[in-house]
Amino acid sequence: MNERIDIKLIRSLSQKKYRDETGLFVAEGEKMVQEALNSPFNVVNVIRKEAAGEKIMSRISMMSSPSPSLAVIKKPTDSVISDDIIHEYLADRGLYLALDSIRDPGNLGTIIRTADWFGTNAVFASPDTVDMFNPKVVQSTMGAIFRVRFHYCSIPALCKAVKYAGGNVYGTFLDGQEIYSQKLNIGASSLALVIIGNESNGISSEVEAEVTDRLYIPSYPHDERGSESLNAAVATAITLSEFRRRI
Amino acid sequence: MNERIDIKLIRSLSQKKYRDETGLFVAEGEKMVQEALNSPFNVVNVIRKEAAGEKIMSRISMMSSPSPSLAVIKKPTDSVISDDIIHEYLADRGLYLALDSIRDPGNLGTIIRTADWFGTNAVFASPDTVDMFNPKVVQSTMGAIFRVRFHYCSIPALCKAVKYAGGNVYGTFLDGQEIYSQKLNIGASSLALVIIGNESNGISSEVEAEVTDRLYIPSYPHDERGSESLNAAVATAITLSEFRRRI
Numbered sequence: 001m002n003e004r005i006d007i008k009l010i011r012s013l014s015q016k017k018y019r020d021e022t023g024l025f026v027a028e029g030e031k032m033v034q035e036a037l038n039s040p041f042n043v044v045n046v047i048r049k050e051a052a053g054e055k056i057m058s059r060i061s062m063m064s065s066p067s068p069s070l071a072v073i074k075k076p077t078d079s080v081i082s083d084d085i086i087h088e089y090l091a092d093r094g095l096y097l098a099l100d101s102i103r104d105p106g107n108l109g110t111i112i113r114t115a116d117w118f119g120t121n122a123v124f125a126s127p128d129t130v131d132m133f134n135p136k137v138v139q140s141t142m143g144a145i146f147r148v149r150f151h152y153c154s155i156p157a158l159c160k161a162v163k164y165a166g167g168n169v170y171g172t173f174l175d176g177q178e179i180y181s182q183k184l185n186i187g188a189s190s191l192a193l194v195i196i197g198n199e200s201n202g203i204s205s206e207v208e209a210e211v212t213d214r215l216y217i218p219s220y221p222h223d224e225r226g227s228e229s230l231n232a233a234v235a236t237a238i239t240l241s242e243f244r245r246r247i
Numbered sequence: 248m249n250e251r252i253d254i255k256l257i258r259s260l261s262q263k264k265y266r267d268e269t270g271l272f273v274a275e276g277e278k279m280v281q282e283a284l285n286s287p288f289n290v291v292n293v294i295r296k297e298a299a300g301e302k303i304m305s306r307i308s309m310m311s312s313p314s315p316s317l318a319v320i321k322k323p324t325d326s327v328i329s330d331d332i333i334h335e336y337l338a339d340r341g342l343y344l345a346l347d348s349i350r351d352p353g354n355l356g357t358i359i360r361t362a363d364w365f366g367t368n369a370v371f372a373s374p375d376t377v378d379m380f381n382p383k384v385v386q387s388t389m390g391a392i393f394r395v396r397f398h399y400c401s402i403p404a405l406c407k408a409v410k411y412a413g414g415n416v417y418g419t420f421l422d423g424q425e426i427y428s429q430k431l432n433i434g435a436s437s438l439a440l441v442i443i444g445n446e447s448n449g450i451s452s453e454v455e456a457e458v459t460d461r462l463y464i465p466s467y468p469h470d471e472r473g474s475e476s477l478n479a480a481v482a483t484a485i486t487l488s489e490f491r492r493r494i
């Protein structure tokens with residue numbers, strides 16, 4: 001009986017409504033389970049195929065081929081932060097990332113994984129960004145979700161806080177300065193925020209108004225373009241790589 | 248009656264078996280349809296919602312919300328090339344990309360889109376790479392599939408052809424040379440092939456044996472790593488960006 005209830009609960013966690021109601025989310029695969037257990041996250045339950053059986057695993061797994069293990073984990077309570085405490089999250093200075101309405105779960109997961117690789121101090125996302133505890137996001141972070149500090153907040157308010165603290169706000173635009181040769185403010189005590197815009201519409205006008213440094217990732221050959229854009233995770237990667245190259 | 252057959256045919260094209268049997272594939276959305284029509288690809292049929300009706304569109308569309316338009320397109324006949332003619336595809340010299348067993352359709356589509364942005368002369372893929380005409384691949388190229396030259400071939404044979412022509416074969420490895428400071432062979436008459444490995448296993452040992460230049464994309468901070476890898480499309484983007492930065 002108890003087991004039946006668990007199955008229903010776990011299956012429900014593929015939907016944001018039930019993740020919000022229960023304060024829980026799911027991570028699948030032995031590597032993910034291990035990363036969760038070794039992280040500050042509160043792992044409520046670990047279910048393994050050898051104990052639960054193949055049939056139960058295939059009912060609770062969200063993967064096309066059921067994973068050998070699955071963890072049910074408590075969502076952190078500081079996922080959403082209010083405008084008046086944003087400045088506290090900038091105390092480390094250095095490099096930060098902000099997502100202005102990223103909608104694709106695979107993109108968000110890959111962005112978190114990339115932010116982890118390049119050691120950004122925190123990732124911030126607009127309230128209309130896809131839920132970071134969506135199973136596709138969690139899986140495509142490849143464990144980075146347990147290491148990266150991630151908070152939903154107002155991105156215009158965040159930009160204002162960065163500028164108030166003497167930092168720069170960077171965004172990529174088709175009319176920006178070529179990123180390879182542009183000065184990037186990445187010294188020891190500097191504060192830099194990189195904005196990544198929505199997959200279809202780019203950076204919103206409200207956030208664009210806060211950008212201090214307009215960058216451009218040049219295509220090649222430079223004039224005769226067919227494609228007009230890069231994938232959001234790819235743009236994130238190239239931009240963060242350029243910051244880290246200068247250190 | 249004729250319409251019913253078309254619906255069945257179009258729906259079947261989500262499976263590789265039927266794409267191979269019919270020599271056809273599908274692209275969805277008005278932008279994709281326009282790009283197909285403006286490309287050398289042979290567009291067999293364009294179906295639009297205003298003519299076909301919402302019901303038929305929702306039956307033939309592979310998207311969660313049915314697209315306003317859909318094109319049925321002939322696959323090119325030179326998708327697979329044999330070892331003895333590989334050298335003909337290297338005639339332009341410059342920058343080429345090779346994929347050693349990319350399995351995720353979203354990754355392949357994003358890689359093709361990125362290769363288009365950075366103007367690689369051609370993209371080659373191992374026979375076990377996911378089918379480039381898989382609908383998820385086509386859609387995530389955002390139209391680049393109609394511009395990028397893409398061929399399946401033996402990657403070890405390709406590497407040998409590149410080296411025979413005096414070119415370099417680049418791959419990223421954890422023990423490689425830091426890419427930012429490494430000399431990259433990207434002069435006017437140079438020939439460079441960048442290898443991107445499988446999502447889980449990286450570059451296969453058979454291909455690794457052909458690599459002339461081992462690169463490494465450094466993580467930050469440089470010593471205390473949690474994450475051990477980057478997404479395949481992200482690694483592609485950073486590597487191609489580094490080549491183009493030097494020009």
